[in-house]
Amino acid sequence: MKKIIFEQVSNMILAILLACAAASTIAGSNINTDSSDYLVDIHFDKLWLVFILAAFIFTVLRYGYSKYLGKHDGYDAKNAEFSYQDEREKLISQHATKITYQFMTNILAASIIVLVFCNALTNSIFVLRLIPVILIAICLILMFFVYLVAWIVYDHKL
């Protein structure tokens, strides 16, 4: 179970950092479609550096975890959250994936509805540009969280 907690928590942290970096780029960028010269000024914030640094650190940690701490736990850096020690854990992983898939189909459908209403409720280009990033980030984080919870629940059940 420790390997799944380790993997999913690091995935969630990376997803949050990626969303923050993307949001900062959207907030800082300037796109001017009014003038005859189509002006696009994309601004990359320091948060991208933080995200890249965090991704590098987690890659090293994953490698270290697979070589030392997670070695007896069946953790494999390539398979990540789908790592399993034996057939029972493989079954748990399959159940958790199924639950996550079912959850994601609903949450993505709900996201489309949210996007439709956002378009109807605001005229702000800035907000409209930001909302898809926030929605996708929420979906991604929820997906990691649901997989983690489903894995823990099935681990106790089976």
Place this chain on the structure above:
Amino acid sequence: MEVVNHVQYYRKQAGLTQENLAQLVNVSRKTINSLERGNYTPSLLLALQISKVLHLEINDIFSIEE
């Protein structure tokens, strides 16, 4: 139909702990514990491995209850 097993009984008779049996059949101790409690039905491969380690026929350890 339900698969019932007598792994715990035969494991104790063989003088093995859950950890010992788990190591012999290459699974986690938790899997053996779950199997003994009847929460988990093992694959045919694991069932055969357990019966081989305990020097018994598969039918002695696992049976179907209707």
